[in-house]
Amino acid sequence: MNKHHEIRIEEVCEKSLVSEGYISVRDKYTIHSQPSSKLIDFNPQSALIESVLIEYVKTSQPKAWKAHTNNYPSTSEKALIDRTIQEIKRRGIIDVLRKGITDRGVEFRLIRFTPNTSMNAELTYQYDANTFYVARQLHYSNLNKDLSLDTVLFVNGLPLVTIEFKNEYTGQNYENAITQYKTDRDSREPIFEFKRRTLVHFAVDTTNAYMTTRLEDEATRFLPFNQGSNGAGNVGGSGNPINTNDYDTSYLWNHVLTKDNLLNILNRFVHYQQDINEETGEVEKEYIIFPRYHQLDVVSKIIDDVSENGSGKNYLIEHSAGSGKSNSIAWLAHRLSTLHKNDQKVFNTIIVVTDRKVLDSQLQSTIYQFDHTPGVVVKIDKGKTSKDLLKAINDGKQIIITTIQKFPNIYQDIVQNNRNFAVIVDEAHQSQTGETAKALKQGLANIEETLKYYAELQEIEEEKLKDDLETLEILSQGSHNNLSFFAFTATPKNKTLQLFGVPYEEDGKRKYRPFHVYSMKQAIEEGFILDVLKNYMAYETYFKIAKSVADDPEMEIKSAAKEVLKYQSLHPYNISQKTAIMLDHFSHITKNKIGGKAKAMVVTSSRLSAVRYYYEFAKQISEKQMTGLDILVAFSGVVEDQGTEYTEQGINKTKEGRVISETQLPREFERNFNCLIVAEKYQTGFDEPLLHTMFVDKRLTGVKAVQTLSRLNRIVKGKEDTFILDFVNHVDEIKKSFQPYYEATILENETNPNVMYDIKNQLDNMQIYRTEEIVGFNTIYFSREEKNASKFSNFLRPAIDRYNLLDDIKKSEFKSGVSSFLRVYSFITNVERLLDKKLHEYYNYLKFLRMILPRDNNKIILDDKLILEYYKNEQIFSGSIHLEENQGGVVPIQGGILGKEKKKDKLSRILDDINLAFGTHFSEMDKVLLQFVEDLTKNHELKSFGKNNDIKSFELIYKDYFDNMLIDRIEENNNFFEKLGQDDDFKKVVMDKLLPLVFERIRKDSK
Known part of the structure; x- marks a missing residue:
């Protein structure tokens, strides 16, 4: 036999599984199998090895079997098989595997998963009795006895996995295996029946593995089940690393499908999911979810690390859009909630911090399939308050889903009681280094050991410190042994990396990297998201603005220039010209995409800009008698324009004239509209797969650019590309923004805590506040008596009076320094515990002082002094923005006083400089x-x-x-x-x- 023939791969797979405890079996028609293979009586009609299932029940549950034979004296075996088939048909095989079956009051388990502890001998016995079979060339068909599957895996006689192998050396690869599944494997055969028999089907060659959980003939969709070109969790693209000792896909049988790992996947990962129409309540689509390799890998690696190290460590998971993050979080939450070490739970409560409604419902439904105990998952949504969150935590609920904003009101009332907490953070770059995150940590942290150490350090009795609010606040800083954070994000910032990342030394610097990576590059190459930079068009706007008044006032250059550019941006002519370009592109490009279902988003620079664009769109659509373009606008609050007030709800109407509320807008956009004009809304976390085109009229940089443009990257049937038309940003700036997040993000150096003391020294030298004022303020702040603004004011007003005596430059320096100190201190104390009481009091004082510092009221208004003379838009780029294949670095946070002299100049000269920068040769x-x-x-x-x-x-x-x-x-x-x-x-x-x-x-x- 040629060693490169596909039978060779089957044989390697079979031998590997047998060495791990599988039993090699064959049916009576099988030719290729190990000589020692056991003959089985596989029944194609029931798609079961019935004798094996019966034997498992008899052996592992003798008491139940005895009761069953009393109920069915002469037909006990047939009754068991009939009841099994009946229950699988009614409930699905996943539910039957997890909950077992009941027949006339007798309960049976058809499989026993790995027990969480070793304390129950009966469960351990049933687990050890599980029987794993690997069958090669199994003749599965009820209609054609000649048809066979390369490999089928059984547990206790139940078929769960099929594999079709191909070998590139024979001129075939995984694509041929996929074709074989689609064309030669009739989905009506019992063994392929969706959700009732085999749960996953693999198409495998020597270098690639693909999978599907549902055979639908030609409509079958296979997904990659590869590790990634550099191995799972590492920076890389699609495919698998080269394996010099085995097939590149050998991880499938050497690791994934081994006995314990297969049971783990069946028990803790595989689940059934439905898409339900909210209006009719009908099931629109149903799925079996089987984890992709990186999802399996990240959960397994985290669990292994926590099992070894216990609670107290933090984990940063940098997973791109398209990674299936919601499922990864759900699986991790459930695994952490059941994780034991030395027969003791590692975490008492899992808290999932998110603002996504989709994750709320998905997490609940997914976990319920693993643990059907009511109340395991508690959702603290909009209809509930901080008190509900407090009750859930103090009651010791296993998994709690909430927003971080609910913690500041309750953190002092949380009963710690020596409990361990796991906090899973969805989109970790948001709100994890500010006051709300500190409140979460203060409420959950166990500070007993730290309190004891601090009391010894200060030579104070421990009991005297237990009720000292200031001491308790300081001791909650930094990391804690009872508290672990698991932070998920596609775009980690410098703070996120230092707070949650893995530290390491390189080039004499302390750097930070993610614990696990699934990169944007890999997600694009594997086809889970689209490359939004592939079709990018950039326009340059040229203009000339002149004075419309005779006088030539002197004004601050920076503020005046900002107002001039704002005038140009909001000018009706600018908006009308850009609208015409956008409508033209929508008509010729967007509306023909995704079978005519494509949608567009217009990203504007301000709320007023969004309102003006909406009405200009409506005007030109009407004038041009355009059909098939229906617009909505999204902005917060009330916008006033030329004496008229506008609100989102006041503008948006259905075609029948019904008001569209803020909560109804996403659904209306999904169903009845195809263009959404936005101002600081729907630029993050908005998931609309039909969104194809984005028109950008706003400056975007860094994470904001990545998050905004990535709204387009979702895939849907018929969506082959995306399109971006950008009026504002240069191509090089967009490339610079995306580059750090294309593969993996590294923090190049840690933030130096001494930055805080440097800033404080600079602020001290400005002599705005006094030490006694800071001490007096904190005495009230940490007292248990009722606080009011007047008591604080006595210690803050003197500083305000001194501040008001400063010139504009010094005021700017002081404000900048205060903001910088507060930002750095808040971050550093999330990372490490300083135990600096005076610095903490200083922080509290500045935090309140900043709130009442007078605002700069020297606003320049130029609308009545300017006129637009020349204007033109010109296309300057059309094509693909290519990203480099290297890890992107971000720098640590900086601090300092940034006040600068506010230079002034004549309005005419300011306009000359702007016109020079934005002008061109006008025709x-x-x-x-x-x-x-x-x-x-x-x-x-x-x-x-x-x-x-x-x-x-x-x-x-x-x-x-x-x-x-x-x-x-x-x-x-x-x-x-x-x-x-x-x-x-x-x-x-x-x-x-x-x-x-x-x-x-x-x-x-x-x-």
């Missing part, structure tokens, strides 16, 4: 259009009408004056005017472009 047409504006604004009748009417009324007579102006200039610019006279569509475009410019000039001239 003759640009100049002709400017002359049109000049001509129209000189017409006295038009000016009079424009001064006294709104733009809609003005537009009614504007057309006539435009035509008259054309007649007056008919002999100039012949080619251009000839086109205007002959092309009505072109003429309308020019008229529409000039309308807002003419109206604005008239209104400003009138002032």
